[in-house]
Amino acid sequence: MKKLSEIFKKDLDTTTESSSRRDFFKKTAAYSVGAVAAANVLSPISLKADDNAIVGEAEWGTKLGIAVDKNLYGMPSPYEHNNTRRVTELLSSGDMYASVSMCPIHESEGIITPNGLFFCRDHGGTATVNPNEYRLMIHGKMKKEIVLTLEDLKRYPSETRIHFIECPANGSTGWRGPQFNNIQFMKGMMSSAQWTGVMLKTVLKDLGIDKDAVWMLAEGSDNAGNPRTIPVEKAMDDAMLVWGQNGEALRPEQGYPVRLLVPGWEGNLNTKWLKRLEFSDKPWHSKEETSKYTLLQKNGKAVQYFWPNEVNSVITSPCPEKPWTNLKKGDLVEVQGLAWSGHGTIKHVDISLDGGDNWIEASLKGLVLPKSWTRFSYIMKWDGNPLLLSSRATDDVNNTQPTIDQETSAIGVESVYHRNAIVTWEINKKGETNNVHIRKHNA
Amino acid sequence: MYILENTMLKNTLITLSLSASLLILSGCTDKEKKVEVKDTTEIARAVDGGVLYSTKDGKYTAYNVNTQNIDTSSFGRTPTKGELAAWNIDIMPDGTGLPEFDTKHGQVIIENGKPKVAQGNAGYGNELYDKQCSMCHGDFGAGGKGYPTLSGGDINSLTNQLQNPADPKPTMEPPVRRIGSYWPYASTLFWYIQDAMPFPHPKSLSNSDTYAITAYLLMENEVTVGGEDIDEDFVLSKANFGSIEMPNKDGFYPQVDTPNDPAQGVRNVTKYLSNNKNYGAGVRCMTNCIDGKVPVLHIGNELGGITPEPTIKKDLPPEENAGPTHPGKKAYESSCAVCHGTDAMGAPEVGNSEAWKEKLEKGIEKVYHNAINGINGMPPRGGTSFDDTKMKEIIDYMIESSK
Numbered sequence: 001m002k003k004l005s006e007i008f009k010k011d012l013d014t015t016t017e018s019s020s021r022r023d024f025f026k027k028t029a030a031y032s033v034g035a036v037a038a039a040n041v042l043s044p045i046s047l048k049a050d051d052n053a054i055v056g057e058a059e060w061g062t063k064l065g066i067a068v069d070k071n072l073y074g075m076p077s078p079y080e081h082n083n084t085r086r087v088t089e090l091l092s093s094g095d096m097y098a099s100v101s102m103c104p105i106h107e108s109e110g111i112i113t114p115n116g117l118f119f120c121r122d123h124g125g126t127a128t129v130n131p132n133e134y135r136l137m138i139h140g141k142m143k144k145e146i147v148l149t150l151e152d153l154k155r156y157p158s159e160t161r162i163h164f165i166e167c168p169a170n171g172s173t174g175w176r177g178p179q180f181n182n183i184q185f186m187k188g189m190m191s192s193a194q195w196t197g198v199m200l201k202t203v204l205k206d207l208g209i210d211k212d213a214v215w216m217l218a219e220g221s222d223n224a225g226n227p228r229t230i231p232v233e234k235a236m237d238d239a240m241l242v243w244g245q246n247g248e249a250l251r252p253e254q255g256y257p258v259r260l261l262v263p264g265w266e267g268n269l270n271t272k273w274l275k276r277l278e279f280s281d282k283p284w285h286s287k288e289e290t291s292k293y294t295l296l297q298k299n300g301k302a303v304q305y306f307w308p309n310e311v312n313s314v315i316t317s318p319c320p321e322k323p324w325t326n327l328k329k330g331d332l333v334e335v336q337g338l339a340w341s342g343h344g345t346i347k348h349v350d351i352s353l354d355g356g357d358n359w360i361e362a363s364l365k366g367l368v369l370p371k372s373w374t375r376f377s378y379i380m381k382w383d384g385n386p387l388l389l390s391s392r393a394t395d396d397v398n399n400t401q402p403t404i405d406q407e408t409s410a411i412g413v414e415s416v417y418h419r420n421a422i423v424t425w426e427i428n429k430k431g432e433t434n435n436v437h438i439r440k441h442n443a
Numbered sequence: 444m445y446i447l448e449n450t451m452l453k454n455t456l457i458t459l460s461l462s463a464s465l466l467i468l469s470g471c472t473d474k475e476k477k478v479e480v481k482d483t484t485e486i487a488r489a490v491d492g493g494v495l496y497s498t499k500d501g502k503y504t505a506y507n508v509n510t511q512n513i514d515t516s517s518f519g520r521t522p523t524k525g526e527l528a529a530w531n532i533d534i535m536p537d538g539t540g541l542p543e544f545d546t547k548h549g550q551v552i553i554e555n556g557k558p559k560v561a562q563g564n565a566g567y568g569n570e571l572y573d574k575q576c577s578m579c580h581g582d583f584g585a586g587g588k589g590y591p592t593l594s595g596g597d598i599n600s601l602t603n604q605l606q607n608p609a610d611p612k613p614t615m616e617p618p619v620r621r622i623g624s625y626w627p628y629a630s631t632l633f634w635y636i637q638d639a640m641p642f643p644h645p646k647s648l649s650n651s652d653t654y655a656i657t658a659y660l661l662m663e664n665e666v667t668v669g670g671e672d673i674d675e676d677f678v679l680s681k682a683n684f685g686s687i688e689m690p691n692k693d694g695f696y697p698q699v700d701t702p703n704d705p706a707q708g709v710r711n712v713t714k715y716l717s718n719n720k721n722y723g724a725g726v727r728c729m730t731n732c733i734d735g736k737v738p739v740l741h742i743g744n745e746l747g748g749i750t751p752e753p754t755i756k757k758d759l760p761p762e763e764n765a766g767p768t769h770p771g772k773k774a775y776e777s778s779c780a781v782c783h784g785t786d787a788m789g790a791p792e793v794g795n796s797e798a799w800k801e802k803l804e805k806g807i808e809k810v811y812h813n814a815i816n817g818i819n820g821m822p823p824r825g826g827t828s829f830d831d832t833k834m835k836e837i838i839d840y841m842i843e844s845s846k
Contacts, residue, residue, distance in 0.1 A: 078759050078760055079757045081758075081760040082754050082755060082756055082757070084751065086749050087749070088748045088750065089748055090746060090748055092589075093590060093591060094588065094589040094590035094781075095781055107755065123639070125777075137522055137527075145521060145522055146518070146520065146521065147520055147526065148518065155518060156515060157509060157511075157513060159506070176606045176607065177740055177743060178740065178741065178742045179745065180745070181742055181745050182753050184749075185749065202515070203518075205515075206514075212705045213705075214705045214706045214708070219533070223639065223645045223646075224638075224645070225638045225639055227634075227638075233490035234490050237490065264491070264493065265491065276530055276531075278531065282535055282539075282700065282702070283700065284533055285627065285628050285631055286631060287631050287639075290628065290631050290695070291620070291625060295722075298604055300601035300694070301601075301694055301695065302601075302625075302695050303696060303715070304697070304699065305697070305699055306722075307490075307712070308493055310722070321753060321755055322755060341493075342491070342493065343493030343494065344493045344494035350727065354737065355737040356732055356733055356737070357731065357733045357737060358730050358731065358732070359727075359729050359730075360729075369504065369506075370504050388737065388739065392725065394725075395493075395494075396486070396494050397486055397488075397492065397493050398482045398483075398484070400724070400725035403725065405609060406723055406725055407722075407723030410723040410724070411721075412604045413605065414603070420723070422725070436742075438733075438737060438738060438739060439738060440609040441609060441740045442608060442611065
């Protein structure tokens, strides 16, 4: 690894970051010209014949397309059928009703997941709720208990926010070592959308919640109900009752017609098919906050009520599904990925090429919003040598992603949930990209 | 320092303090110094220990907000007592919400002129369990069918850390988290069974049935009540529920049950979450961060079994064989596939021609009869309310799909 870290240090050793970047781009500009020339020499098609994709008449350009009235609700190109959610029995509880479908985050563009690709965790199948019979009951320790229909709810002023939802078990197969060799199953238990609904505090402000009622129960109307306890402080901060997802009604898999949105917190708390909010001076200790969603520690005790998904990041390109096998030595390439934090807003993302020995700050791209996916980018030239490519995010509460050893030395390997350690891809000489762990271990 | 309300101002100050507090830590070799960047700005903390953002001048972080005052006090209506009783069925560890009587649609059931007391013994719970639960959770809650195992835990195993590769001598035994060894409260068990079980047709058990099954599972988990072991004759009801002694009731923190000051419980969680050293704090080391060789651990046994096969190929999907749909298909998928989709539960598996040949030896009418009246682990009509015609359609579909 010594040699790699020295290669990488060439950028880091210059006196300031800005001059380092200037040098870096000067170098990459020179290299990329070389890469184009190399491609012309090496590509047999470009030398021997005209490209048939240009000179041949494309089939779709020489006949009528599909009539406009045929796909009144549009679907992706049939050529994109492999961009889909995926499942495995390993992450199911007996069958595909209590199971999870994983989001193809390697094919994700920007910071929004298309509705059909949003990961879905059900505890008893996806409920099909009749919106005309939808009722939301808000009751308990308060002056005025109410029942709202969907129409009532939509009369409140709405807001639209971009937030990710992540299951806290995302990445949980990595506690003891790397196991999956694809990003979809390592980190695909999350997605992001632009949600529309009413701030929960707007609905609650007229109801006179008792001062000592510091806990709220949220329950769904599906067969599992999935009741969970949430502190009223969160309800009065940024929680929402949402009915819109990326400009259309919530999908059934996301709780049509109404789900609770608890920005940045465990996906399980974002109750789908929401039917009831109850207020109390005591927490409930439901099944999903005792037997599950608790973090067993080395001393045999478990942490309960661990709400936020901590600061996290992963490089989505390259990744095992999107390796660099098509790159040639000297090619310019954009390393990019997603960073997110349930505690706040992404402030820095650092990239390492040597497994975490040396780091350089990457650029953030596009919108940088609280409790939202944030894109990061680092443009480099690949010299064809093996790399250990890692990303490490820091949020505005100044939490930085831990190394695997930092995390396991704090909480062991039996927590199941809330694993946010640094992810590393090993890129070999062929450009193949594999999931590896940088951690102390017995040979 | 002071707490900053304005996000833009705060960000500016954080940047300034960051450049002013670039720390070079000693303690490494002379040649290679570890370089870490630290930001010590104080931040207004939200309940989860994260940043508390506020709305100011019509802006919440990057979002514009309509801050007009509105009156929504006329929205909605008051729920009736019956509606509250029907939906407010949650149970708390102190027994709040435990039903005293059997009810239906929020109304107490009257039997012989009196309210029917909700209670059940472990022996009856055993009978119900064998009929409605064992096909998924195994005999005695022993699992083995792919669904959660409900018994056989060991509280002493909770300190086990299975195969942490950093340990010189990794433990080979996992912690066994079951009802008796891990769950802190029996109220959770009753509530979950009543609300979400049996899996294919939840909310079908009476309160008395739920007490009986709860008593049975506590017996299988060797949980005591008032210092006594539970036997088949033990009757569980609201009256003695509070005497159940769950072994791991003190196994969880931060403490959230603070009856004298409810808000203290919330503050305890905030305090825990506000210190990331509790759960793995990273540092922004920039240079020479790893002492010695970079320890790379590769995948040992790769996990697979992924559907559809992972690929990013851009091609056309295989042609689908779109014939007419069998009338029994939809009902089979929603109500029967849970048990008949695999052979794990002893039910004849759809797609397994041998299993169905065996069932058909005594004729199709016998198969219809068994499905409608129940056989072995299968309750009458599989626990559904399908009529005979629908049941026969479903069976025809299952048989045709298994040829």
